[in-house]
Structure formats: structure tokens, C-alpha cells
Amino acid sequence: MSGPALHQSYAEALPDLSVPWRAEAPPDPAVAWLNEDLARELGHDPAWLRGAEGMALLTGQIEGTTAQAYAGHQFGSANPQLGDGRAVLLGDLVDTRGRRRDLHLKGAGRTPFARGGDGRAPLGPMLREAVIGEWLHACGVPTTRALAVLTTGEPIAPRQGTAPEPGALLVRVAASHLRVGTVQYAAWHLGPEVTGELVEHAITRHHPSADGPLGLLEAVARSQAELVAQWMLLGFVHGVMNTDNMALSGEGIDYGPCAVLDEHRRGAVFSSIDRGGRYAYGNQPGIALWNLSRFAEALLPVVDARTPDDAVSQATAVLEGYEGWYRDAYALRLGRALGVDAAPEEVLALGEEVFALLERLRRDHTRSLRSLGAGDAAVLAEDPALAARWRASGGGAGGREIVTPVYVPRNIALEESLRAAHRGDLAPVHEMLDAVRSPFTVREGLEHLEGPGEGTEGFTTFCGT
Ligand code: AMP
Ligand code: MG
Numbered sequence: 001m002s003g004p005a006l007h008q009s010y011a012e013a014l015p016d017l018s019v020p021w022r023a024e025a026p027p028d029p030a031v032a033w034l035n036e037d038l039a040r041e042l043g044h045d046p047a048w049l050r051g052a053e054g055m056a057l058l059t060g061q062i063e064g065t066t067a068q069a070y071a072g073h074q075f076g077s078a079n080p081q082l083g084d085g086r087a088v089l090l091g092d093l094v095d096t097r098g099r100r101r102d103l104h105l106k107g108a109g110r111t112p113f114a115r116g117g118d119g120r121a122p123l124g125p126m127l128r129e130a131v132i133g134e135w136l137h138a139c140g141v142p143t144t145r146a147l148a149v150l151t152t153g154e155p156i157a158p159r160q161g162t163a164p165e166p167g168a169l170l171v172r173v174a175a176s177h178l179r180v181g182t183v184q185y186a187a188w189h190l191g192p193e194v195t196g197e198l199v200e201h202a203i204t205r206h207h208p209s210a211d212g213p214l215g216l217l218e219a220v221a222r223s224q225a226e227l228v229a230q231w232m233l234l235g236f237v238h239g240v241m242n243t244d245n246m247a248l249s250g251e252g253i254d255y256g257p258c259a260v261l262d263e264h265r266r267g268a269v270f271s272s273i274d275r276g277g278r279y280a281y282g283n284q285p286g287i288a289l290w291n292l293s294r295f296a297e298a299l300l301p302v303v304d305a306r307t308p309d310d311a312v313s314q315a316t317a318v319l320e321g322y323e324g325w326y327r328d329a330y331a332l333r334l335g336r337a338l339g340v341d342a343a344p345e346e347v348l349a350l351g352e353e354v355f356a357l358l359e360r361l362r363r364d365h366t367r368s369l370r371s372l373g374a375g376d377a378a379v380l381a382e383d384p385a386l387a388a389r390w391r392a393s394g395g396g397a398g399g400r401e402i403v404t405p406v407y408v409p410r411n412i413a414l415e416e417s418l419r420a421a422h423r424g425d426l427a428p429v430h431e432m433l434d435a436v437r438s439p440f441t442v443r444e445g446l447e448h449l450e451g452p453g454e455g456t457e458g459f460t461t462f463c464g465t
Pocket of ligand 2: 244254
């Protein structure tokens with residue numbers, strides 16, 4: 001073993017919340033993409049990772065790995081038994097900056113939590129998760145990231161379309177894999193003692209200044225408010241904001257049917273399974289609060305209160321802060337995106353009008369914000385009063401940092417790159433990764449990724465997380 005030591009901090013601290021489990025050995029593993037920068041940040045030599053010992057690590061052929069238990073609300077309904085159905089936690093390490101990070105392997109074969117699933121992961125969705133994570137990270141958004149995507153050498157049953165898909169593995173790096181659904185699992189199956197231990201573990205690992213369960217609730221609510229505010233300005237649609245896909249660390253996690261807005265549309269839904277539009281672009285801030293309310297419910301038995309009613313009112317009081325935390329986080333970033341400098345109330349009101357106009361004119365979300373941020377009001381030309389209001393708030397004054405990226409993983413371009421990967425040509429997805437990993441720097445040859453995107457109402461993503 002070279003590089004940082006791998007620990008099993010989670011399994012040791014909370015043995016009831018995972019089971020020892022080993023990934024299936026893939027027949028002919030090959031690296032499709034290795035995140036060399038992230039490897040070095042972790043303390044691993046990329047060349048070592050590509051060698052025999054490194055490949056054993058990346059394919060989970062090591063001692064001590066586990067599958068984690070969790071529950072969750074999926075599309076609003078409680079599911080008491082979820083868990084890593086096709087993934088294992090490889091362990092955790094302390095990176096070169098002193099941060100503890102989890103290594104996790106998705107596509108590792110069926111586990112005791114697999115239910116009806118085959119335990120497999122197709123190449124396209126694993127590359128999609130890598131692209132999205134790299135892009136969000138490069139835009140400064142807290143996120144899990146891919147250390148590597150590998151092909152297994154085994155074709156897997158097609159889920160959509162006709163051709164059998166290449167099987168893949170995603171090696172994921174995360175601050176942790178503690179989810180709202182992990183706390184729900186503890187509360188629903190294991191009782192207050194384990195739930196209390198889990199709360200302590202989460203506090204120590206992610207929110208060390210939080211005081212008890214209500215402190216943790218507040219810290220998670222604040223971090224989710226920040227996270228979703230950033231998603232909204234980037235036009236990011238997570239697509240499956242179930243409580244098992246909400247991390248206590250505040251990182252975004254599990255990018256399955258996610259997409260990025262081309263035209264600005266509040267009601268934009270891309271996921272084939274989100275028929276009711278529950279996880280539409282414009283619903284995300286409210287859904288985060290809904291999930292936090294389920295989190296609060298799971299915490300109630302460990303809230304130190306004289307009566308259950310008392311616990312409910314204390315938790316409710318904490319959650320009443322969410323709207324303000326969200327508004328503050330959003331207004332700050334919205335002001336920067338619009339290139340203005342005004343009081344939050346004015347920025348929010350201006351933003352509402354700008355977005356209504358963009359939606360009416362079917363304008364590209366990213367390009368419109370980028371040009372406004374750069375001081376160009378052409379996109380507001382249809383509404384001179386609005387353009388004047390933008391100017392009165394400091395729009396066009398110049399000298400401001402542009403916070404909207406040039407390159408976003410455009411739906412159609414990303415889809416095409418994944419289809420090429422499916423056929424064995426990795427060049428387009430490598431190009432996409434190059435573009436989105438430095439999303440603010442305009443480069444020659446990448447014009448086709450600058451948009452405006454063509455993927456609008458008809459574009460659909462499939463789950464496969
Ligand atoms: P998500 O797509 O992240 O909402 O996953 C929901 C649940 O389904 C998780 O418990 C996953 O582990 C599980 N799951 C998804 N795909 C598979 C699969 N192919 N085999 C086994 N479990 C799966
Ligand atoms: Mg998930």
C-alpha cells in the first residue's frame with residue numbers, strides 16, 4: 001500500500017449502520033478516466049493508482065470494506081430499507097490538507113441492500129456523475145467528486161435503448177456518506193442510543209461547532225441553503241433530491257438524472273422518473289426544506305426536551321431560520337451573477353424580473369447571466385425599464401468578477417459524449433471534462449460547449465445512479 005492509510009472510522013464508530021461487504025472483482029478493469037489532481041490531493045501517486053496495487057484499491061479488492069445502511073423518503077414516500085445496493089465504502093483517509101475524506105465505489109455488484117437491483121452501473125451515468133462533480137467543484141460548489149471511472153470489461157443489461165451497456169465503476173471521494181437517510185435509518189430501526197451516537201459522529205466530522213441534535217439540524221440546514229442557492233444560480237437541476245441523496249456534510253451527492261438549464265425555465269424537469277415535476281428546477285429550495293423537516297423528525301427522539309411537543313417546537317424554531325439563510329445566500333450570489341451591487345431586497349426583486357423576462361423570451365440561462373455579469377445588458381433590451389433598474393443597481397459599472405461560467409455540461413453535448421464513450425471513444429468525454437474543469441477560461445476549439453444549448457423541453461435524463 002502506498003499513499004495515505006485507509007481507515008474504517010465509520011464502521012468502527014457505528015457498527016450497526018453498515019455490514020462488512022466486498023466488491024465483486026471485475027473481470028477486466030480498465031481506467032476510463034483518472035482524476036490525477038484529486039489523486040495527488042489525497043496523497044496518492046497517479047502512476048501507482050494505475051498499477052496493480054492501485055487497481056486493487058480502485059476496484060475494491062481490499063480488506064475492511066462495508067456497505068452502508070440507510071433509509072429515506074423517495075419522491076415523498078418513506079422507504080425504510082435503502083442502503084448501498086451496488087456500492088461499498090472503501091474507507092476513509094486524511095488527505096494532504098488534513099481533511100478526512102471517504103473513498104466509495106459504485107457499481108460494485110449486488111450487496112445485501114440491493115433489493116431488486118442488479119448491482120451494476122453503466123458507463124454513461126458514471127461518467128456523467130464525474131463530469132457534473134468536476135464542474136460543480138470548479139464552480140466552487142461543495143460536491144462529492146470522482147477519483148476515477150473504470151470499465152469492468154463486462155457488458156450489462158440495457159436499461160434504456162437497445163445496446164448492452166459497458167459496465168463501469170465510479171470511485172467517489174466525499175467528505176462522508178452520511179445522509180439524511182442514514183439518520184432516518186437509525187431513528188426508524190435502531191432507536192435513540194444509536195441515533196445519538198450517529199449525531200455525535202456527524203457533528204465531530206462535519207460541524208464541530210454544532211451543539212447537539214438541534215445544533216446539527218441548524219448546521220445542515222445552513223449548509224443546504226448555501227448549496228441549493230449555488231445550484232439555482234448555475235441552473236443546476238439535481239433531479240432526485242430524495243432524503244437519501246442529501247448529505248449531512250453539505251456536499252451535493254448522487255448525480256443521476258441531473259441536468260443543467262439551457263433555456264431558463266422554473267418548471268424545468270429532465271428526469272424520466274420525475275413525472276410529477278417534484279424535483280423541478282424552481283422547486284429545489286422548497287424541497288431542501290421538506291427534506292430538512294424529515295431530518296428534524298428523525299432527530300426528535302434525541303432532542304433533549306421535557307416533552308415531545310417541546311422537541312417539536314424547538315426543531316420547528318430551528319427550521320424557521322432556513323428561509324432567511326436561503327434568501328441571504330441566494331441574494332448574495334444573485335447580486336454577483338447579475339453584476340449589480342444593491343441591497344438584498346432590491347437584488348431579489350430585480351432577479352425575479354430578470355428571470356421572468358428570460359423565461360418569456362426563452363433565453364439561455366448561462367449565457368444571459370454571464371453577459372449581465374460582464375456588464376452587457378443586451379439581453380434586457382426588450383424591457384427598457386428593467387434595463388434601467390439593473391443600471392440603477394450598479395449593472396454595467398464594470399470591474400466586477402464574473403461568477404457565471406462559460407462552460408457548463410450542456411445537455412446535448414454531454415449526452416453525445418457519453419454515447420461516444422459507450423461506443424468506445426472516450427475523447428469527447430475527456431474534452432468535456434477538460435472544459436468543465438476550467439469553466440471560466442475561454443479556450444479555442446471549445447466553442448461548441450459555449451451554448452446556447454439546444455437541450456430544452458424535449459431533453460430527458462435517465463436515473464441509473
Ligand atoms: P438513487 O438513485 O441514488 O436514489 O438510489 C436509490 C437506491 O437504489 C439506493 O439504495 C441504491 O443503492 C439503489 N440502487 C440503484 N441502482 C441499483 C442497482 N443497479 N442495483 C442495486 N441497487 C441499486
Ligand atoms: Mg442515492
